[in-house]
Amino acid sequence: MLQINHITKHFGDYKALDDVSIHVRKGSIFGLLGPNGAGKTTLIRIVNHIIGPDQGELLFDGRPMTQADVDQIGYLPEERGLYKKMKVGEQAIYLARLKGLDKATAESRLHEWFDRLEIDSWWNRPVEELSKGMQQKVQFVVTVLHQPKLLIFDEPFSGFDPVNADILKREMLHLRNQGATIIFSTHNMPSAEELCDEIALINHSRVVLSGALSDIKSQHPGCDLDRIFIDTVTHTK
Amino acid sequence: MNKILLVIQREYLTRVKKPSFWILTLVVPILLAAVYAIPIILASRPLEHAHVLVVDDSGLFQGQFRSGRNITYHEAGSLDYAKRQLSAHDSLDAIVFIPARETSIPQDAFLYYQSDAPSVTVQSDVNSQLQEILRNCILLDVHGITPDDYALLTGARIHLRTQDIETGRDGFLQIKLVVGGLLAFLVFMAVFMFGSQVMRGVMEEKTSRVVEVIVCSIKPFQLMMGKVVGIGLVGLTQFALWTLLSGVAMGGLRIANADMFQQAQSRNVTQIATKGSEATAQYQNARDQAARYESGEGVDHAVQDMLEGVSSINFGLLICLFVFYFVFGYMLYASLFAAAGSLVDNETDSQQFTLPLTVPLLLTILLLPAMINEPSGSLAQWFSIIPFTSPVAMLFRIPFGVPIWQIALSMGLLVVTFPLCILMAAKIYRTAILRYGQKLMWKDVFNFLRMKH
Numbered sequence: 001m002l003q004i005n006h007i008t009k010h011f012g013d014y015k016a017l018d019d020v021s022i023h024v025r026k027g028s029i030f031g032l033l034g035p036n037g038a039g040k041t042t043l044i045r046i047v048n049h050i051i052g053p054d055q056g057e058l059l060f061d062g063r064p065m066t067q068a069d070v071d072q073i074g075y076l077p078e079e080r081g082l083y084k085k086m087k088v089g090e091q092a093i094y095l096a097r098l099k100g101l102d103k104a105t106a107e108s109r110l111h112e113w114f115d116r117l118e119i120d121s122w123w124n125r126p127v128e129e130l131s132k133g134m135q136q137k138v139q140f141v142v143t144v145l146h147q148p149k150l151l152i153f154d155e156p157f158s159g160f161d162p163v164n165a166d167i168l169k170r171e172m173l174h175l176r177n178q179g180a181t182i183i184f185s186t187h188n189m190p191s192a193e194e195l196c197d198e199i200a201l202i203n204h205s206r207v208v209l210s211g212a213l214s215d216i217k218s219q220h221p222g223c224d225l226d227r228i229f230i231d232t233v234t235h236t237k
Numbered sequence: 238m239n240k241i242l243l244v245i246q247r248e249y250l251t252r253v254k255k256p257s258f259w260i261l262t263l264v265v266p267i268l269l270a271a272v273y274a275i276p277i278i279l280a281s282r283p284l285e286h287a288h289v290l291v292v293d294d295s296g297l298f299q300g301q302f303r304s305g306r307n308i309t310y311h312e313a314g315s316l317d318y319a320k321r322q323l324s325a326h327d328s329l330d331a332i333v334f335i336p337a338r339e340t341s342i343p344q345d346a347f348l349y350y351q352s353d354a355p356s357v358t359v360q361s362d363v364n365s366q367l368q369e370i371l372r373n374c375i376l377l378d379v380h381g382i383t384p385d386d387y388a389l390l391t392g393a394r395i396h397l398r399t400q401d402i403e404t405g406r407d408g409f410l411q412i413k414l415v416v417g418g419l420l421a422f423l424v425f426m427a428v429f430m431f432g433s434q435v436m437r438g439v440m441e442e443k444t445s446r447v448v449e450v451i452v453c454s455i456k457p458f459q460l461m462m463g464k465v466v467g468i469g470l471v472g473l474t475q476f477a478l479w480t481l482l483s484g485v486a487m488g489g490l491r492i493a494n495a496d497m498f499q500q501a502q503s504r505n506v507t508q509i510a511t512k513g514s515e516a517t518a519q520y521q522n523a524r525d526q527a528a529r530y531e532s533g534e535g536v537d538h539a540v541q542d543m544l545e546g547v548s549s550i551n552f553g554l555l556i557c558l559f560v561f562y563f564v565f566g567y568m569l570y571a572s573l574f575a576a577a578g579s580l581v582d583n584e585t586d587s588q589q590f591t592l593p594l595t596v597p598l599l600l601t602i603l604l605l606p607a608m609i610n611e612p613s614g615s616l617a618q619w620f621s622i623i624p625f626t627s628p629v630a631m632l633f634r635i636p637f638g639v640p641i642w643q644i645a646l647s648m649g650l651l652v653v654t655f656p657l658c659i660l661m662a663a664k665i666y667r668t669a670i671l672r673y674g675q676k677l678m679w680k681d682v683f684n685f686l687r688m689k690h
Contacts, residue, residue, distance in 0.1 A: 012684065048453045050671065075453045079673060081446030086251065097243055098454035142450070 001026040001181045002047070002065075002150060007056035009042055016042040017053070018205040024150075024183060024198075029176055031196035031213070032185040035233055038202040040185050041078065044152055047183075048075055060150075071100045074148035078155040078185075080139050082127045089114075089123035092142050099146040106145065113141040117167070133164050140168065144175060151175060152183045157191060169195065189226040199225075201232055208236045240455045244463025245470070248438065252471045262475060266482035274490050287330045287359045290319040294337040301370045302333070308362050323351050331355040333363055342375070409550075413636035414609060416550055420559055421605060421633035425598055428567050428628065431472040432574040432594075436587065438464050439578030439670070448670050457667035461579075462659070465571045472567060473560075550636050558635055561648065566628030569655040570594065576662035579669040580677045589679070597625040605633060612637040622647045624654035661686065 002024040009017040017039045024030045034040050045051050047058065049070045058065040060072070083091055089110065096106035114120035117137050127135060136159050144151065153172070157165045172195065176182055186192050192199065193213070200210035209216065209232050213225075220228050252258055290313040293299050302310035310333075313319035319332045332349040346367055348355065355363075376382040382390075399410055439461070442448040451460055577590035601620055608617040612634050620630035621639070627647045631639070668685040669677060 045671070050452050070453060073453065075450065077446070077449040079446040079449050081449065083441070083447055084445060094243065094247055095450065095454070098240055098451065100454075139450075 001028075001061065002183075003059035003062075004043070004047070005057050005059065007043070007046060007053045007058075009039075009046065009051070009053050015205050017046070020056070020202070020205075020207050022200050022207065022210065024181060026181050027176065027179060028197040029172070029182045029184055029195050031192040031199035032183055032202070033187075033189075033192060033199055033229060034202035035187075039205045040202055041154065043202070044075070044077075044154060044183075044185065047152065048073060071146070072149045073152060074099075074143040074146065074150070075152045076140060076143040076154060076156055078158070080136060080159070082135060082139060082142075084128040085126055087124050087126055088119070088130065088138055091127060092138060092145070095142045096145045099148075101146050109145055110141065113145065117141065132159055133161060136160055137164065140171070144171075144180075148180065150181050150183070152185070154185045155187070156184070157186070157188060189224070189229055193225040201229065203233050203236050206236075208232055241459045241463045241466075244455065244460055245467040248464050248467025249470050249474075252434070252468065253474065258471070258475070262478045262482070265479050266486045269483050270486040270490055273487060285356075287356065288328055289330060289355075289359060289363065290322060290332045292316045292319045292332060292334045295335045295343045297338075297343065297374050298335055298367070298370050302366055305362065308359060320349070323349070331359060331363075333367075335367075342371070410637075413550065413612075416555075417612070417633040417636040418605065418609075420555070420635070421629045422602070424559065424563050424566060424632050425602055425629050427472055427476070427563055428570050428598065429595070431468050431567055432570045433591075434468050434471075435465055435571040436574040436578035436591070437584070438468065439575045439666070440581060440584065440587070443579060443670055443673070444582055446673065452671070457670060458663045461572070461575050461663055461666050465568060465575060465659075469564065469567050469571065472563070476563075555635055558644075559632060562628040562632055562651075565648075565651045565655050569624065569651070569658045570598075572655075572659040572662035576665040576669070579666040580682065582674065582676075586676065590682075597623075598629055601626040601629040608633060613639075618643065622650060624651045627651055664688070 002022075004020060004022040004024075007017050007020045008015070020039070020043060022030075022032075022043075032040050032043070042051070046053050049065075049067055060066075060069040086094075089107075092110050093103060093106045096110070097103060101109075111120060114123065117140075119134060119137055119141075122130060122134065122138075127138070130138065140156070143153075151172075156168060156172070160168060169191070172182060172184075184192070184195060196213050198210070198212050199216065200207050202208070209228075216228065217223075217225075220231075223231070285307075287308045288311060289302075289308060290311050291298065291302050292313050292315065294316075300312065304310050313322065313332070316332070316334055319334075323329050323332055330350065330353070332347075334347040334349060335343055336345065336347075348360065348363055373384050373387070376384070376387055442451070442460075448460070455463075573594050574591070577587055577594060580590055581587045604616065604620065608614065608620070608630070611617060617630060617634055620626045621634050622631075622643065624647075627650070631644070631647050635644075665682055665685045668688055669681075672681075
């Protein structure tokens, strides 16, 4: 689905990514793990074509990735944000149309999603009147509305209460089962352990550990992912 | 639908839908109409009629006070009698008392009132009549000049016309000054008003982090240009509505108040007519003439001058150039304002980046008085050609007539400069917009400009 081949990126003298290669298989949930500042967000921005790499290439469905492919991505950034003054429905339609959906489709799908997540009554309210959790729900819906083939969730559970986090988890699995591929970046090891099929651990701009979760766990018998994370990160200092 | 069009549409609609847009759109024509209507309404409003007693112990003012539409003067023999009358009758407002003379020219006169001070109209009418009567006395007694002659003298006017020697057309420099100054100021205000809206819009997207999602769908350049163009269209809409509504308001006023307008104008005539009394018929005649000179024909001249002056300006060209300089001047500054907005997380930090942006136009406005002296001087010429100051300076000069090559050069330079500014702004914007939570400085700006994507 997505192949990241030997990506390197500098910001001035600082090397943000150093020869990073990752292969995300179709229909999997891929955990992108690593401490703060390791380069996860930079990698995600490169995948989204927000910034370009210095070296390396991206393959999408086996061919070099183009700008048009970016419309096939749904990205929920760690830094969430919506226009505060804009009405919920109007805003969701606008963001969906920017991803290439037509207005009518966007509207009908939105009502479906909003119904399911019980936020449809908020359609005509400005975003600033919504609680943080509500805003997160709206943003989640906006991320998946155009039925992207590849979903990128950066710390999706931050800001959600346990009940809503659970709903989100369910929706993620549901989307995966419908055929979407998911890249899931988190610091929350238990949820990574619960959801991911494969993981890559990035530390100091390099991939220091990657593979199927089951393989990694069998290589570290008796350790949970938390332990593996800490050991690997301290080891690769 | 093209994505940049979507951005333009959002930027435009969210602003046009705001009540503040419509308030501003309505307030300007209403203010204009008020400036136009209030003097007319005030002038045609009936005033309360005042009665004033005159006690003249000097002997100079006897029977000279002329009653008018709003004030009637009554002669009273003695101050004591007048005082008794004033306290006995509510309808009496004041006493004018001129004491016996100690010198040939009386020094003081008094306006007595009881409890309620007389209105400003009464005070000024009494005052002006006192001065006029005294003046006429002196003119006649000392110099032998009749009021008639005096009216002729003061009514005589020679009209200086500044003309182009080739076309023989009037210069109307003052009117051009007003029109040019107005245009320059308008474009200055508009560039800053809408430019800072762009900046705040960019800051809103950056601080709310919504930009992170949007730049996955469109290029930062598209987002920036969409915003600049959308808000620019809001500006053009506002101007169009102002022009339209002001036109409608003025036209409406003129029709609705046609009689009121006429009434106000004919007031002068009636006033003069009622002032006539047999004793002063001849004198009145002269006054009449003077009044015609002073107010009537004088005003007519001024109005005619103004109309001719206004019509001597090529408004078609002026409007075209205004739109051109607004559009390009705005695009140039708005893109730089967008870059400034992308560099900061809150408005207080924006100063260091916006200040250099405001300097060129502000300087032009501050130098307008110097340019007024010489609308075609070298200062005005340079400022109207340099792209960062030309929108204001050139619009100021246009009514005075500017050589075609200068207009062409100024427009050409602006057209060439604005894409350069946009490219530079876009370079800063696309990097800075994603740098949250850090205070960016000028050295970062230079880094962003060098950075390759």
